[in-house]
Amino acid sequence: MAMVGAKLKALRTRRGLGMRELAARSGISHSAISLIERERMSPSVDTLGAILGALGTTMSSFFADLESGLPxxxxxxxxxxxxxxxxxRISYRLIGMDYPNRRMLMLAERYAPGATTEASVAHRAxxxxxxxxxxxxxxxxxxTAVLRAGDAYYFDSQQPHSFRNVDPGISEIVSAITPPTY
Amino acid sequence: MAMVGAKLKALRTRRGLGMRELAARSGISHSAISLIERERMSPSVDTLGAILGALGTTMSSFFADLESGLPxxxxxxxxxxxxxxxxxRISYRLIGMDYPNRRMLMLAERYAPGATTEASVAHRAxxxxxxxxxxxxxxxxxxTAVLRAGDAYYFDSQQPHSFRNVDPGISEIVSAITPPTY
DNA sequence: CAGGACTGTCGAGGATAATCAACAGGGGCG
DNA sequence: CGCCCCTGTTGATTATCCTCGACAGTCCTG
Structure with missing residues (x-):
């Protein structure tokens, strides 16, 4: 997670804030901020979240920018x-694993005989x-439908859904999910 | 940063992985994963990053989903x-601070006499x-140009840029930046 | 039912994050 | 200059994360 410190420092200085001022607003000690900015320690999620909150940012915005760039x-x-x-059981092989800020998840799936997906929480996708x-x-x-080679599906992930291999051998699916709330 | 544990558990179980298997792939101990999933501790950025990497996710995707929702x-x-x-010096007042996953940063800016922005790193925005x-x-x-009431600007943030209040009194700007790499 | 392999939880220890209080380096100003 | 207020860094202490190994529960197999 390199670059966290540099990015944080850029955020802070751009607002004209000192370490102590930011410390007071975020409830984190100024020394901790100093150490984080110089990459001498890795903050906990709670700590970083508190600091970003005082800077008017969110974790997703922060890392979206940090991880952005071309593949x-x-x-x-x-x-x-x-x-x-x-x-x-079920093999999920990720396509484009080093694509930094993806908007889509594409998978090559391979189901062993009898394999079933776990129940999943509802998510908008x-x-x-x-x-x-x-x-x-x-x-x-x-x-419910049994799909074979060439058959396809397209649905809203918010509906409860599951997959089960009913073939005596291996089944394969190529799938895509957007946004990648996987 | 509530919900981190629940979301992490959903990610892991959806892939049919046990805590030990995920621990082996990520290099984090299974007990740490257990504690994180039950929200009994807040992982460091490095630790969470390692776990997400083994799950084929990134920090930005993870938190984008977590912080999503309507304002x-x-x-x-x-x-x-x-x-x-x-x-x-320079007051930045954030519009829509509780908009969860914003694509834009809108600010009401107020410059004290003589105030100048800090040099900023280049960012694509x-x-x-x-x-x-x-x-x-x-x-x-x-x-360089001196802008007065009614004058406006629009530029690519990748170019080095700075603002300086040249009015004897207070100057005010309403600005927007997209994406919010602020 | 015993054995094995798996699941996740728990307790004690070492490693590291986070705090508090000093410390040192600028400027600005009387 | 001498003082003040600001800046960020550092050392010692406390709190927390993180690991290792043990424990208990479930499920399958002999």
């Missing part, structure tokens, strides 16, 4: 895709995908 | 505007404003 490259080899699931191999039972709200 | 209200009284500058009162010398790149 390092446009192409990703199959072997490079980062695994964020578990291959023995749109989710679409297409089955590439096998057979997947998709439930959205009160509707 | 509590559409109207803000003059007295309510939050001060993020210093009234004796657009900045516009209009002078309401007094006289402000605005420098953008190699150009």
């Amino acid at each position: 390092s490259r446009p192409f990703y080899r199959a072997e490079e895709l980062v695994e964020i699931g578990r291959p023995d 749109e989710e679409a995908g297409i089955v590439m191999r096998g057979a997947v039972e998709v439930t959205v709200g009160d509707r | 509590s209200r559409p109207f803000y009284r003059a007295e309510e505007l939050v001060e993020i500058g210093r009234p004796d 657009e900045e516009a404003g209009i002078v309401m009162r007094g006289a402000v010398e605005v420098t953008v790149g190699d150009r």
Whole structure:
């Protein structure tokens, strides 16, 4: 999380505030601010949140700016895709893992026989995908359908939804979610 | 920073990962993950960053989702505007301070006589404003102009820029910056 | 039912974040 | 100059994060 200190200092000085003044407004000690700005310690989420609050910022704005920039490259080899699931059940391989400030989550999914997704909290997003191999039972709200190669889906993530592999072998889906509230 | 734990747990379980598995991938101990998920401690930025990385997420995505939602209200009284500058030099009063995931920063600025902005790092953004009162010398790149009531500006923030109050009294500007890399 | 592999929680310790109180370096002003 | 008020840095102490290992519960398998 490099650059946190430099960015914080830029924010503070731009407002013409001293460390002590910012400390008083945020409830964090001025020495802590000094150490954070010089990258000599990594603040807790609570601490950083308090400081950003006094500067009129939020965590998301702060890190959105920090992590912004163009991706390092446009192409990703199959072997490079980062695994964020578990291959023995449901493998989720992330496309464009080093794209800094993504607006979309694209995944190559691979379901082991019988694998089922966990119940998820409702979130405002749109989710679409297409089955590439096998057979997947998709439930959205009160509707259920078995999708096979070539079949697709598109729904609002706010509705309760789940996926279950009903093929005796492996099933594969390519999916996209936006915004990436994954 | 409430909800961090719940959101983290949702992310982990959705991928079918146990605490120990996530601990191994992130390099953070499973007990720390347990404590964080139950909101019994506030992780450091480094720690949370490591965990999110193993889940294929970034800080900005994580907090963007966490802080999302509709604003509590559409109207803000003059007295309510939050001060993020210093009234004796340059006062910056934030409009819509509780708008959760803003794409824009709008400020009511008030310059004391002789006040000057600090040098700022280059950032990719657009900045516009209009002078309401007094006289402000605005420098953008190699150009300088003195703007008075009714005069306005619009420039790319990547160019070095600064503001200086050249009025014997107080000068006022209403400005907007997007995205809010402030 | 016993054994194993998994789940998450808990307690004691060491590592680190955060605080408080000094300290040192500018300017400005009488 | 000598004093004041500001700036940010540093050392010693306390509080908190973080780790390691132990513990208890669940589920599957022999």
